Amino acid sequence: MTPYSPQPSAPLLAIRGLSKAFLGVQALDGVDFTLRHGEIHALLGENGAGKSTLIKTLTGVYRRDAGTVALEGREIAPRGVEEAQRLHIGTVYQEVNLLPNLSVAENLFLGRQPMRFGFVDRGAMRRRARAVLSGFGLSVDVTAPLGRFSVATQQIVAIARAVDMSAKALILDEPTASLDAQEVAVLFGVLRALKGRGIGIVFVTHFLDQVYAVCDRITVLRNGRLVGERRTEDLPRLDLVAMMLGRELEAAAHRIAADPAADTQAGTDARPPLVRFRGFGKARSVEPFDLDIRPGEVVGLAGLLGSGRTETVRLVFGMDRADRGEAAVDGRTLRLRGPREAIRLGFGFCPEDRKKEGIVGELSVRENIVLALQARQGWLRPIPRRRQEEIADRFIRLLDIRTPDAERPIQLLSGGNQQKALLARWLATEPRLLILDEPTRGIDVGAHAEIIRLIERLCADGMALLVVSSELEEIVAYSRRVVVLRDRRHVAELRGGEVTVDRIVSAIASEPVPAGPEGAPA
Amino acid sequence: MTLPLPGPAPGLLRALPQYGALAAVLLANWLLFPDFFSIRLQDGRLFGSLIDVLNRGAPVALLAIGMTMVIATRGIDLSVGAVMAIAGAVAATMTQAGWGLPAVLAASLGAGLLCGLWNGLLVALLRIQPIIATLILMVAGRGVAQLITEGQIVTFVSPGLAAIGSGSFLTVPMPVVITAALLAVTALLVRATALGLMIEAVGVNRLSSAGAGVNTPVVLVAVYVWCGLCAAVAGLIVTADIRGADVNNAGLWLELDAILAVVIGGTSLLGGRFGLLLSVVGAAIIQAMNTGILLSGFKPEFNLIVKAAVLLAVLLLQSPALTLLLPRPKGARPPLGPPLGPPLGPAKRESGSVKP
Amino acid sequence: MSRNWLTSAATAAATAMAALLIGLGSVQAADGKLVVGFSQIGSESGWRAAETKTAKAEAQKRGIDLKISDAQQKQENQIKAVRSFVAQGVDAIFIAPVVATGWDAVLKEAKEAKIPVVLLDRQIDTKDQSLYMTAVTSDTVHEGRVAGEWLAKQTGGTCAVVELQGTVGSSPAINRKKGFDEVVAKTPGMKIIRTQSGDFTRAKGKEVMESFIKAEDGGKRICAVYAHNDDMAVGAIQAIREAGLKPGKDILVVSIDGVPDIFKAMAEGEANATVELTPNMAGPAYDVLVAFKKDGKAPPKWIKTESALFTPDTAKAEYERRKDAY
């Protein structure tokens, strides 16, 4: 494609010496960052490296302590999203901040609704909303409240809103975390088109393949400092990971490349299942399915977004009430009446939408970690403060949760570290069946490997796991069995040697495998 | 300069606006009325303006104790004033009808519990928004009380019941003793158990809490029931004090004072962290102000304006936005030049971490 | 204000039904008895209940057929009641108006039907004075004056008074203060040393009196308390007693209304005087109505009820006489 070339003397965005400290944390320390016209620039780093903070400080959501930001040579100091937008900088934050009660169309055009005779022109708004979204391959009822749709759809709406408004720069903080491969491909198409129009794009992600698929340049942060800026073609993958981790990555690389075959020997199938579902399902949610999970076994759930993966695990945990079929635990038939019942049976569940259904934002990391354990013990048997601190500290160390101390409100942790704290919440209850819905979403390479290793260790200790993930390699790496879903129906169950990415993909698609990379790490 | 530490700030420091405001109001009262702090014994009972503040503040303090926990769950209870009227009506009518004190107390507190249960069920099970759910009882409750008393002020003669309002225990007025006791019991109930954590968790994020296994309906019902109980105790005190149930006026608009006390005490209407003691301090601030106005000799026409002005000042002290008006930390905006002065009082500065 | 939502719902239904029943039957009593429809505000206080009760008793005394409709504090209910009275063709309509404004339309309907209207206990705001025949109310300024004059006489014209006002801005509070102030102005030795609002309630009356006592040297500088209603006086009496003083002796207590509890207090020597706001508003209204029907004599626009002063010597008997009426 022919690049846009107005040859401006100044770069699109020039950030110099940007610093930002929170109580006890130097989140950014004199960071430089340059975004040029017509480039896609990856901003990378471990969880807590300061990526989101850089973005929020740049757009003025946080007040900067020091540093300058120049837009095409002119110094700017926006004081928030709207002001940044007026400067033609569109941003999608990591936590989608849309209004779930308003319709999709209203969310897209909030604050800039098409007007007619002094009134909002709803018809025009709906038409334009449909047009904008169809550019992203999304056709939904734009008059329905946004909150009804999946995280992925909401994410696309947020991106579409920002893209539609950013004439100069577009900043995306982990936009692909909850998108499936096709949606990612569509997004990349849009990004390339924008780039062709000379727009500069900042792209934060933990998916290295995506970096190599679309990005021209890479900037890496570590512990709030700039590690360096490179052109993508000059930076081999291993060097990139080394830059991010700040150590030789043999260990990490080894873990990522864990041999899937080693884990797939059958032979434990003779053991009685821990849980057993027969004809389990719920109208308008998931078709009835059969599922057994044995102790020490990892069962993966694969499928496209909206294929019923999340719905399945929510039924298993009792978050949603099944209306047909039966469940048995340890061979005893019972009714799953809700999460409390499930927890009593030794289940644990890390939901997909951790901000809405996972963390208790204002409470401390310690309180978040002990919450499930405490709830199971009942309010009359409080866990002594000392014990709570021990538990919290143990898991902070074990999972390498980056926080100055256990008393920090969990909402102040970076996204990946929040996820680890949630994992800690369940590990503290020593569950027999742990259900993880997208456990590695938004988690950096290092932590990603750690979580996978942890999953393996847990099941070696006899814990059963049911894991939903969009990353097929990951599923293949640790699953003994994989259940594939399509259109809210369990369509295949692969076991042993059948567990390969190819088999999963062909089970997902009855027609030939959709074109495009599946996001496989090297 | 010492920096506020991350994590839970030392209790006293965090509560500085509240204690500071209380001290300021008391000081103002003392300036207006030099005998404000003088206390003497009168018929074996402490007697003085400061005692009046505590004694008259007791009903709102009691309401605030219950209200704090309701608000911590991100709820609100508008019905407490009406519940006071009901509890008072039950107590007065039964006493007049010749029932003994234990039965009267049991029935009256029971009525409060029942009202709380009603609110709690509407909120927890039917998932009606708390402001609407409790509005029902706020409006209907006074009607119920009127039905009980047939619209009249029901007076009674019962030294036992009257003692709850105007008796004393070791020279301390009974309402103050009762409030202190209920505060202690409540604090014990929530802080010595895990209930406090669960209340806060539910208030911050009900979905997450339920997902973590917290029994959210039970927690919600429990706080409304407790709030109803606190309101009933307050209603008993008010009724016992004037030896009569004045259902049209008992507790009228006190729900608003209680909510105000909780907010002054620093518990957010958005739920989450709560402080029982600070809510009681909030009630004391409101009452100190009321008593001050009465002592001052201002014309009654000024009462509401003076009250509003003082409240505005107290709430401004706590406003997070106020910190924005304070000088920015060094280096935030180079063109602005040096900071205008040292930051005021306890306002927290965002920056200032010490680099390792 | 909708205080009692539940009861109002219930009674609204009941009144509607009653109105229907009345509407069906022919109202004009065959025996030539006068038929009067009375739209009462409600029964929010003991005094109000007594007013209703007296209206019934006085009607019976005169052989008048009285139909009462309880409005549950709502003007719309009153308007409905008046319309239904007009439809029934009663001989006269009495209204105790819940608010002062908004009556013109419905009163015009009554006027067109040639049914005389008498306002009881409260006035209304209207440009067209012909819309009603007369209003029977007390003279609240006069009440304050009577209380003040009694106090001046009792203390020989030297007295430091604390005043418990009614709800700020309400017309009885303004007028009762005005009447009392007139006496204070012409009595050099009499002074109001403190005045605050006790909101017409016992609890506030007590609280305010407590602070007055503290502010005036333990009550030593207070000669008398003047309360705009008896309820506040009852609260004040408790405050005086709890401060170790003798109400009625160390501090004189004078108030207005004449509810049973103040007679009880007087009988016990703890209160000194009350000015009665008589609940008998209907009695004078019947009298002018009968006269009007007989010889068409139009009464004056404002009939003031008597503001009688009561003192402890008759208190016991008065208490007995009243306790059932309230």
Ligand SMILES: Nc1ncnc2c1ncn2[C@@H]1O[C@H](COP(=O)(O)OP(=O)(O)OP(=O)(O)O)[C@@H](O)[C@H]1O
């Ligand atoms: N509002 C805040 N208050 C206090 N500390 C914060 C706040 N926001 C972020 N931090 C801290 O600043 C550091 C950088 O966080 P940031 O969110 O920028 O990380 P990130 O690189 O985006 O990580 P992730 O990949 O996990 O999203 C973390 O240690 C985090 O705990």
Ligand SMILES: [Mg+2]
């Ligand atoms: Mg981030």
